[in-house]
Amino acid sequence: MTDTPDTSRSRRGRSKSWGTAATVHAVLLGYTIIALFPVIVVILNSFKNRRGIFTEPLALPGPETFSLEGYSTVLSEGSFLLYYGNSLIVTVVSLFLILLLGAMAAHALSEYRFRLNGILSVYMILGIMVPIRLGTVAILQLMVQLDLVNTLVSLIFVYTAQGLPIAVFILTEFMRTLSRDIKDCARVDGLSEYRIFFEVVLPLVRPVLATVAVFSMIPIWNDLWFPLILASSDATKTVTLGVQQFIGQYTVNWSAVLASLSIAILPVLVLYAIFSRQLISGITSGAVKG
Amino acid sequence: MTDATTQMADRRPTRRRRRRAGTAHIVVFLAPALLIYTIFSIYPLVESLRLSLFDGLDDGSAVWTGLGNYARLLFDSNWSVRFWNALWNNLILFFIHMVVQNPLGLLLAALLSLAPRFGGAYRTLIFVPTLLSVVIVGFVWELILSPLWGVAEGMLSAVGLGFLYAPWLGLEDSALTAVSLISVWQYVGIPMMLIYAALLSIPDELLDAARVDGLSGWWIFWKVKLPLILPTLGIVAILTYIGNFTSAFDLIYSIQGVLGPPDYSTDIMGTLMFRTFFGQQTQIGDIYMGATVASMMFFVILVGVTIYLVGVQRRLTRYEM
């Protein structure tokens, strides 16, 4: 496909005058600090006791304030590892379904000419405009009838439904730009339409899939609402919901909240790091050019 | 050579007659996504919107009211005051994002596109807040801005600006702006990434041509790059608009709670819908009025998107690059 975009630009950057470069770095560095500061504050204070958190929020944990009580509370009191597992299962399975089903639908919409194509394209992206939370009661009733309440499956269905519109939108736009020749070539080679999709199209759209994965992952991992409504039993709790248990009606266990928040940040960062290499090339080739 | 060819020809598999697949594969490709999306997204939404045409009785049963709920929402002062206030706050929220978040995203993207050293690191780190749960974001900013913790005040004092500090989240005049800026902080990564990607897709030759034409860096940006990424800015704008109704709720809910304090100054359509639909404390949820608010929200989004599609997008020329 395209070369990595950065290399072609770098020569221009290097030739910039020293002063300009300094300004650029000053602005970027400044904003990076602003972006990270709150996160660092959370992590820093998660290693302190309550007193330390409130008397000197910005200080590094010292001998008097250092404490792992938050982490020990989190790891002992809540079944935090279980919640972690639940969040991971839900996020990964939903992502998988969003990417697979979304790509399949996008392929159908971008590759084949058929009568309902236009209408279905619009129908599929309608969901971007409406928060799915509006349908909570109906979703819950549906899940009751399907006997899926308090299962991770219910969450997976809802997140998949929620993630599909944006996935289909981005992937369709991108797949329209894919070379026709290569698919035709596969046809001449005797591949069925299914194998063309799996063996030719999917490998080609990998970077875009990464983009979609990042955009879809965030709301799923961080969602509080649907776990609360659909799967709040102890066996199916997710991390975000687990954090909530440390925020009581009248008392907040600060160390535990900060510790659990810090723990909850981690996997998102890891997943993001995995996808982010692909992210930019994904956006470049698909979503924006449209 | 000739031998080999004949040999090959002999071993060619017999030609299978196979009717072409027809449309079955199209159905197979579309059906799973359509099914899940329809059952778990569209059907519940339609079901909820349908409720807006009913009114609930004390015993839990519903009775048809037609557009009665809408009339109440728009003309009964108990509702209309809250409704217009929420809509107005939403528009302010949108405005602040448009004048702060998107230009900031543009600036950062423009700087990143100059390919400074560590550009990748900056890009990744600036995107980090976008990944965070609103629970974390709400929590940490509340702490930072809190008068008790004094982080914000302390930092301002350190540079001799301590007098500027105010409990922004608690003051009617500044609460909405403060919340908006927190949201900007969290989400600026998205326009930044989109715009950055658009800037990268401008071919080098074009920029070289501009340089040959005698344009300097600033002018190249203004006269060449900006017009070329206008469609992306359009997409960013409309995404901002939609997000303002759909996802801004989470942040306000987590920082300010469902009443949009102080004095409803941070009450937006999302919080109004939520507390109407589900209730809070002694207020029992009214799913029928809640659905009405939700439907209005949907219409407002639709109006915005339509204006964009008809009025704006048509005028934004897309250039083949």
Added chain:
Amino acid sequence: MSDLVLKDVRKAFGKTEVIHGIDLHVTDGEFVVFVGPSGCGKSTLLRMIAGLEEISGGDVVIGDETVNDIAPSDRGIAMVFQSYALYPHKDVYGNMAFALRHAGEDKKLINERVRKAADILGLEHLLKRRPKELSGGQRQRVAIGRAIVRDPEIFLFDEPLSNLDAALRVQMRVELLRLHQRLETTMIYVTHDQVEAMTLADRIVVLRDGRIEQVGTPLELYHHPRNAFVAGFIGSPKMNFLAAERQGATTVTTHGSAQIEVPVEARDGTGPVTLGIRPEHVEMVAPEEGTLSGEVLVAERLGGETYLHVDLGNEEPFVVKADGGVMQKTGERIGLRFPPQALHLFDEDGTAFEHRERHALIA
């Protein structure tokens, strides 16, 4: 025998018909080139033969079988695409072996065939590379190799050389010719480049707007174009056209009022006609000796030859292909003389008048 026969083949997208009933017979082992300006339907026609585009009417027959409803892979064809269409995630070997592997062929056979094709195309040392590690010419060879491996009855080429630079194009052209000589397989080749068509084809099919304008050997098209479109399309630089008035059966008067006798089959009547002559057939003489004369506007010197653009008072300059050593410069007047056997005459609809004699090279 795997002749390809097209019988009244039609294609419509919605209500617009783009291929208007094509009849064509390609005999086994023939190298046929479809040529025409872009949008003439040549690629669509090729894709219809391949089975990638459904046909709206008529029949496509390969061998003795009507293949309208047969999947592309079962038509005994192989296709080479303009963009090469190599699978980026497979190496050269994988690309070439792909179709056979998919068909569940024996590993040994696959290996044998891939090696053989690689040998033919000089790709042996590249088998482990990925497409992005190859140059344009190498990619093109892999694409062709992939087709060879399938050992098809018909090769289909869709503008396979248009992404290559000029030098490489010439080289690949020769390689293709040799390949055809070696494999003796039917090849159908689509291009908009008449030079490729002339050099490669046993027979050329000239297409315009979804219709066949003329089918014939390259020289037949060159010497006996059936109409003004074919005449103008084949040959480079392109044929000069002069507006003229028919005076008698075969006598015409041009704009410059010279009387010219054209050796074509006589027809009754008078009226406006078009006189055509190729730049390479015009003779250059002193101004006063020429049938027509004019002023040189531009002299394009290519070294071995020179193209003189002459103003004859028409809208378009008249092009003369002269020797590389001609001295004439811009602004000089020259005379032009037309050997009668090189003249072409077209009626108002553009249809050519038959020459009285066939060209010596054409049986």
Added chain:
Amino acid sequence: MKHLLMKTTAGAALCLLGGTAVAQEVTLTVESWRSEDQAIWDNTLIPAFEESHPDIKIDFTPTAPTEYNAALNARLEGGTAGDIITCRSFDGSLPLYNKGQLADITDLEGLENFPDFAKAAWSTDDGANTFCVPMASVIHGFIYNREAFDELGLEEPETVDEFFAVLDAIKEDGTYIPLAMGSADQWEAATMAYTNIGPNYWKGEEGRQALIDGEAKFTDEEFVAPYEQMVRWTDYMGSAYQAQSYSDSQNLFTLGRAAIYPAGSWEISGFTEQAFFEMGAFPPPVQAEGDTCYISDHTDIGIGMNGNTEHPEAAREFLNWVASPEFAELYTNALPGFFSLSNAEFEIENPLAQEFMSFRDNCESTVRVASQILSRGEPNLWNEMWVLSANVLNESTSPEEAGQQLQDGLASWYEPQQN
């Protein structure tokens, strides 16, 4: 089509799920907003119950308080709510009963252990039907840092004047913020300020009943006066109190930076754990010495059963146990500050809780003014009271305007107030 779709997907989904184990004994799920009580239930209450009822298992599954109403509501509509439901008082639960989502338990034997005023919070207006077992009430007053008071030589104030004198003294000294109170969380302003000190002005139940009967208005002096006192409070609250959240106030006090904390008795257990100094408590000061004092002794938390539970017998058995003296003692001592409403007599161990309990001896009890009947319409009076109480503290609404707005809102739908 809807059902067809569901059936097919259901089949598929069930396959995915695999078999879910069928419980041998009955398990009752308890819905609650008291997530901080998890440990108390798991370690104390549930073992005690299961010991005497081995065939019934209890699963306590609290939801964060901010989401409780919304989540419970959705689950009730969807039919997935737990068997046992923790009830908010008065109009917080009555509609659920009306919809059949809370079962009628009027004939539950254990209810005899409770006085009528306690049952009133979870009964129909005519008192004929009861739907929740009263669990506890919370008493409002002020908690103070006793060491700070000793240091400055201060006494517990009895009258409003004394109260402000104490505040002045603390302010003058400057070591402590006099009042730990913020307006960012609006309910703090409503419960800990307005309905905390208000009953002394409107004479508790008398004033509340007068509002319900339409004989008093929020624009009357006795309902505006508490707001006027609250305006005076702002001089003694921390700087930037507008953004001071409820948890900020707690921290200010327990970290020893503020001297007086307008409180609800629920704070007792948390404060006892967190504060490193001795604390005392006093009831809301009266206007003149010798006046009868009134306290907000709010019936806050009850427990009932889901009208659609599959295990009504087991649920009733459990509710009977909650109504028993055994539960009352266990609960009150496990959670000092949540005072059992049971007639049963037992010792309270926590000294601060004892102090709060003692308010009941000298003062008249009343519930929060907006909790019964008056918050049944739109605009919701209790919501309005949150917003306006915070506004008064923020000085963006004057006491008179606040009273006027409460009155206008109420009169817009409540008939007795419409003439």
